[in-house]
Amino acid sequence: MTNRFHCPNPTCSYVFDPSQFPPGITMLGCPVCGIRFPYQPVAMQGPAPVPPPPAPMPIAPPAPTGYPGYPAPTSASGAANPFAATSEMPGQTPGYPPPGYPQQPVPQPGYPQPGYPQQGYPQPGSPQPGYPQPAPTEAYQAPPAAQPGYAPPGYDPYAAPATTPGAYDPYAAQPGYAPPGYDPYASQPTAPGGFDPNAPQGYGYAPPNEFGSPTAPTGNPTAGGERVINVGDVPKSGSGGLVIGLFLMMITIGVSTIYIMTKKNPFSTRNIENSTDFSSDIYNFTFQVPSAPWSSDAPDARTGLRINIFAYVNNDTGAGFAMAAQDFKERNPRDREIELGLRDRLNNYFKNAASELIPNAKWIGQPALAYQFLAELNGEQVSGECYAIRNLGVGYWWFQWAPNNAYTQGLKQEFESYRNRVTFQKWRESWKEQSNIVLFTSDNGKYQVEDADGFWQPLRKGTALPEGAVLGIEAQYKEVTGDRKPRADLNIYVLKETGDPKEVGRKFIQKMLEEDAALSEAKVTFEPVNGELPADAGKPPLEVVRFTTRNSLDADRAELYVIAGISDGSSTVVAVGRCKQSLKRLWEPWLVKIVGSLKKT
Incomplete structure (x- = not known):
């Protein structure tokens, strides 16, 4: 125990x-x-020590032979006198001390004997009545x-x-x-x-x-x-070894994970100038890097063109080329996304860029969207070309440039040889585009639209529906950098008018815009958009009508409208999508697709 x-x-x-x-x-x-x-x-x-036994009471030594109760006779020197009188000496009275024997007080009844400590009586040297008493002491108690x-x-x-x-x-x-x-x-x-x-x-x-x-x-x-x-x-217990073992195992797993991620990470900081190939299994390509005087130390080009793959410059001539890529996960980038990625990067790095389409262009064996351009870079006039393609869910962008006096035919051929060093691999052979359709239903539960592109979402909190609308949704294109993301919106209205649904919808919107402009004494004009639908829009189930608007007092009110409708008994249900006219090339195909998907539940 x-x-x-x-x-x-x-x-x-x-x-x-x-x-x-x-x-x-x-x-x-x-x-x-x-x-x-x-x-x-x-x-x-050990056991508690046993206290020592109390000391025995002191016993007075036997007094020298003499008269009982009296001090022994002494000589003049203080020593005992052997010649003192005894009971056998003449002249001694029986019961009394012999002559010359020192007299002592006679003991009285009830009083202590003289010269001997008695219990209950004051001791020699003890305090006497009438004198200050010493502080009482407390006996020690273990x-x-x-x-x-x-x-x-x-x-x-x-x-x-x-x-x-x-x-x-x-x-x-x-x-x-x-x-x-x-x-x-x-x-x-x-x-x-x-x-x-x-x-x-x-x-x-x-x-x-x-x-x-x-x-x-x-x-x-x-x-x-x-x-x-x-x-x-x-x-x-022996849990210390287990804890150390688990700790070492976690370190091993972490190091292995970092190693694997670094091998696959296209943003790896390894010095590719000292290797013969640059590869990325995420973006499914390899590239044979150039030798000197080309250098990958090109921070300005990387930042300005938003490059995540590589950028090279020749500091002797001022020429350069760069490549960017983006994984769109479960779908291919749309035409407008490919073009937007090209123009957004071009206008962010170069100033006053003027471009011209290169017809029938190809890159890595794929049809490419390509432009040749003139622009200004660091106060110098430059010429260049840019290319964009898509393949197995990935978008690719290439840029090349040089000062006007250096952009010779020989340099253009050198750029082409570098561009052709990019080759596709088989790391994404199993990729297939997924269709994740999201349905948005009206408040009355009767009508729906389909989002197959993943851009649309319910209205932001605090945003009110327009008068008469039974559904409101909005879209934001997040792939563009910066704080101002391109937006679009869509509303569904139930109207009492009957007739051609798309025309009923067009007249309803135009009347609403005219009444709104009249409040500020402005005028609004409408211009129909004719011609074929954007290629990315496909063939929607419903026929749509498109037009643009302009406000005489507010240039920011220049907008694109896309309208489609269906009849529902004595009512007409219309879906109205809109965006800024400056974003027409981006949003038009997606507006056509979602507006044209209007249907009853």
Whole structure:
């Protein structure tokens, strides 16, 4: 049976188990409250010492032979007089001392005998009545015996130090217990015999730190002096090896993951100039890098053209070329996205760019959207070309440029050779375009439109529906950089008029716009959009009507409208989509697709 005992801190509930302590421990630390205190194992204490028996009362030595009750006769020198008279000497009266014998007081009944201490009577040298009395002293009483593993009875850690000699001193360290009131986080009073946490704690412990708290061990605690142990640090089982093993396994997994990601990461910072090929299994291509004087140290081109693959410059001639790519995940980029990615990058890096379409252009064996351009770069006139294609869900963009006087036929052929070094691989052979159609239903639950492109979403919180509308949704093209993302919106109206649904819708919108312009005394004009539908729009189920508008007082109100409708008894249901006219090339195909998908539920 182990002698468990509680933490001496009255506010702590931790219980110590001596069977878990390493041998030779003389100091303990509580893992809950942090208290640290001296400890003496119970086995080392042994039985309580037996108090010594009381000393016997002193016995007066026998007096020299003389008359009973009187001092022995002495000589002039103070020595006993062997020639003093005795009962056998002549002249002695029976019952009386012999002549010349010193007289002594005669004992009286009820009084102590002269010269002999009697119990209950004042002792020689003791205080007499009428004189100041000395402070009474309290007889020493041994404290009750402590039980193994528990504090002594009556132990009060908050009691003041005892002042009576021999009384129990609560500041004296008890075997196996911390000094009363000990706070490991504060400076302690250095009462006599008390534990001072601010004093050096034996071998292996540094002096108190700047905050007044004992510092951590600085040496070998087993080399000498006291040993201190926090019982929370004593291993209770063999779990330490398991924790270390798990930690090492996590490090191994993390390193392996980083290695795998780096191999596949097209943004890897490895020096591709010292390799013969650049490859990306995410974007499904390889590229044979050029040699000097071409350098990949081209931060301006990377930033301006928003390049995530590579960019090279020839610092001798000022020429350069770069390539960007984007994974569109489960679908192919639309024509407008390919063109927008080309023009957005071109206009962001070059100033005053003027472009002309290159007919029947190809790149990596694919039909390409390509332009030749003239622009300004760093105050110098440059010429160049740009190409864009799509393949297996990835969009690719290529740019090449040089100062006008350096953009010779020979340099154009060199650029073409670099462009042809980009080759597709078979890493995306299993890719297939997914169609994730999202249905948007009107508030009355009767009508729906289909979003097959993933651009559309419910109106932003706080945006009210137009008067008479039963559904409102909006789209945001997030692939464009910057704070102002291109937007479009769509509303469904239920109208009382009947007739050709798309014409009923067109007249309704034009009348609404004219009434709105009249409030500001402006005029609005309408211009129909004729010709074939954009190639990306496909063939929608419903026929649509398209027109643009212009406001005489507000140029920002130039907009594109796409309208389709269906008849529902005595009502006409129309879907109206719109965007800014400046974004017509981007949004027109998607507006045609979603507006033309209007149907009953």
